[in-house]
Amino acid sequence: MDLTTTYLGKTLKSPLVASASPLSKEIDGIKKMEDAGASAIVLFSLFEEQLIQEQRELHYHTTHHNEAYAEALSYFPEPDEFKVGPDGYLEHIRRAKVAVDVPVIASLNGNTIGGWTDFAKLIEAAGADGLELNIYDIPTDIHLTGTQVEANYINIVKAIKSTVNIPVAVKLSPYFSNMANMANQLAEAGADGLVLFNRFYQPDIDLETLEVKPNVLLSTPQALRLPLRWIAILYGRVDVDFAATSGVHTGEDVIKLLMAGANVTMMASALLRNGISHITDIEEQIRHWMEENEYESVDQMQGSMSQQHSPDPGGFERAQYIRTVSSIPAELLNT
Numbered sequence: 001m002d003l004t005t006t007y008l009g010k011t012l013k014s015p016l017v018a019s020a021s022p023l024s025k026e027i028d029g030i031k032k033m034e035d036a037g038a039s040a041i042v043l044f045s046l047f048e049e050q051l052i053q054e055q056r057e058l059h060y061h062t063t064h065h066n067e068a069y070a071e072a073l074s075y076f077p078e079p080d081e082f083k084v085g086p087d088g089y090l091e092h093i094r095r096a097k098v099a100v101d102v103p104v105i106a107s108l109n110g111n112t113i114g115g116w117t118d119f120a121k122l123i124e125a126a127g128a129d130g131l132e133l134n135i136y137d138i139p140t141d142i143h144l145t146g147t148q149v150e151a152n153y154i155n156i157v158k159a160i161k162s163t164v165n166i167p168v169a170v171k172l173s174p175y176f177s178n179m180a181n182m183a184n185q186l187a188e189a190g191a192d193g194l195v196l197f198n199r200f201y202q203p204d205i206d207l208e209t210l211e212v213k214p215n216v217l218l219s220t221p222q223a224l225r226l227p228l229r230w231i232a233i234l235y236g237r238v239d240v241d242f243a244a245t246s247g248v249h250t251g252e253d254v255i256k257l258l259m260a261g262a263n264v265t266m267m268a269s270a271l272l273r274n275g276i277s278h279i280t281d282i283e284e285q286i287r288h289w290m291e292e293n294e295y296e297s298v299d300q301m302q303g304s305m306s307q308q309h310s311p312d313p314g315g316f317e318r319a320q321y322i323r324t325v326s327s328i329p330a331e332l333l334n335t
Contacts, residue, residue, distance in 0.1 A: 012039035019266035048110030111137035161190035169193030218269035223247030235261025236308030251285025
């Protein structure tokens with residue numbers, strides 16, 4: 001069976017890609033993921049704040065005089081919270097490229113236009129095969145319009161694309177008034193791929209210390225439904241590669257996403273929970289399903305369950321909504 005697929009101009013041996021996570025912070029972890037069957041590896045993210053901090057001494061400016069309101073001390077990252085600086089990140093890319101044969105995709109995480117986008121050129125020079133741009137932005141300005149929010153995304157992508165020649169994928173959230181239009185705008189701005197979707201950090205409050213408490217909640221298989229739905233809607237209509245992330249835990253999850261139209265599926269939570277060897281288990285599950293169902297290749301199944309040929313995708317979604325609501329069992333309504 002042929003598991004090969006294409007993503008960001010590269011032919012990959014399978015659709016199983018390791019997404020950005022702490023597992024890629026050590027070269028040994030990167031090598032283990034390749035050995036387990038990862039067809040490409042997205043490195044952990046370098047943050048806009050790290051680059052600004054180095055260029056403009058951010059730490060001084062964000063802590064100056066904030067003793068007047070102590071609760072603000074936890075709002076900005078301390079320098080030692082970043083495990084590696086910009087120079088170290090570039091060296092990590094170089095070492096990773098020497099250590100493995102699969103494509104290595106760097107990751108930049110930011111939300112504004114600025115000089116940090118120039119760092120993409122250094123990432124390209126370090127040998128990265130591609131760049132995943134994780135635009136993590138939660139607008140809090142009550143005067144900021146949706147149009148302005150979208151324009152910020154587009155301008156960031158254009159700034160990056162004007163800097164590099166390597167392919168650029170954009171990892172974004174689903175929270176737009178018209179996700180389909182936003183996806184199309186990003187493609188027109190030059191994005192080579194879309195990674196659907198990032199998961200926003202959901203803060204908690206420590207009632208003992210009265211501080212914002214960071215915590216990491218690993219994804220569950222139920223999170224699969226969101227990328228599954230939108231990739232099925234966008235496949236064949238927006239001219240980019242699609243990477244599905246969040247909720248990918250089993251071989252069946254991968255197969256569903258491929259049928260929706262994904263080029264690749266990305267995993268982090270499943271590997272953190274089950275170990276890197278879980279990649280091997282998932283590949284075996286895919287092969288077993290393909291054999292039982294007489295599929296010979298990933299290409300054969302890709303997009304086969306998308307809405308590409310639906311004359312009215314919106315009407316289709318509405319019909320599925322009505323069907324779902326109408327199918328709620330009576331016993332649940334009586335509880």
